[in-house]
Amino acid sequence: xxxxxxxxxxxxxxxxxxxxxxxxxxxxxxxxxxxxxxxxxxxxxxxxxxxxxxxxxxxxxxxxxxxxxxxxxxxxxxxxxxxxxxxxxxxxxxxxxxxxxxxxxxxxxxxxxx
Amino acid sequence: xxxxxxxxxxxxxxxxxxxxxxxxxxxxxxxxxxxxxxxxxxxxxxxxxxxxxxxxxxxxxxxxxxxxxxxxxxxxxxxxxxxxxxxxxxxxxxxxxxxxxxxxxxxxxxxxxxxx
Numbered sequence: 001x002x003x004x005x006x007x008x009x010x011x012x013x014x015x016x017x018x019x020x021x022x023x024x025x026x027x028x029x030x031x032x033x034x035x036x037x038x039x040x041x042x043x044x045x046x047x048x049x050x051x052x053x054x055x056x057x058x059x060x061x062x063x064x065x066x067x068x069x070x071x072x073x074x075x076x077x078x079x080x081x082x083x084x085x086x087x088x089x090x091x092x093x094x095x096x097x098x099x100x101x102x103x104x105x106x107x108x109x110x111x112x113x114x
Numbered sequence: 115x116x117x118x119x120x121x122x123x124x125x126x127x128x129x130x131x132x133x134x135x136x137x138x139x140x141x142x143x144x145x146x147x148x149x150x151x152x153x154x155x156x157x158x159x160x161x162x163x164x165x166x167x168x169x170x171x172x173x174x175x176x177x178x179x180x181x182x183x184x185x186x187x188x189x190x191x192x193x194x195x196x197x198x199x200x201x202x203x204x205x206x207x208x209x210x211x212x213x214x215x216x217x218x219x220x221x222x223x224x225x226x227x228x229x230x
Binding site: 004033035040041042043044045048050056058090092097098099100101102103104105106107108 | 123146148150155156157158159160163165204208209210214215216217218219220221222223
């Protein structure tokens with residue numbers, strides 16, 4: 001039982017390049033999330049998927065797109081990377097979005113955009 | 115709209131001393147409240163959560179938190195700090211966004227430093 005896995009762990013991009021961050025969970029969870037973590041800013045929600053087949057914007061969606069590929073996988077795409085997207089990205093999952101659900105986090109992807 | 119304020123971006127204590135990390139929230143409805151811990155170079159993991167049962171919630175590693183509605187607070191405490199408690203701590207609140215979805219909002223985090 002691996003929990004939430006993310007690939008890659010580290011990535012360096014040049015401005016304008018594109019990439020996709022992958023996330024998978026093996027807990028049969030319905031809901032999945034993408035956050036970014038910046039120093040002094042805590043975690044900010046980029047997008048979430050309450051259930052398979054649905055996605056919704058979070059607090060900071062600009063410059064990102066997501067795909068809920070199936071129940072297990074939720075990917076985050078940067079179409080044209082910018083230095084402001086340098087951050088640590090965390091994927092999380094939960095059983096659902098009803099109150100009190102615990103989120104389970106992956107180990108993160110450290111992205112640097114030059 | 116919900117929000118979380120964590121007082122103090124850094125808290126420094128001596129090993130064996132009391133740990134107190136402060137969290138105040140705003141929410142239009144009774145909230146669900148969480149404390150998560152992040153060890154260096156890792157993802158977040160749940161310490162404890164309040165879901166409208168007992169107001170004093172006990173979590174892992176000897177931590178506990180008390181929900182005080184009148185003060186809109188959910189402060190995290192531990193009687194005696196251990197070196198292994200050094201980490202980043204995040205308070206989070208979730209309430210109904212109006213679509214039946216409860217998505218947590220996280221505070222900015224408090225870094226706990228433990229001195230020998």
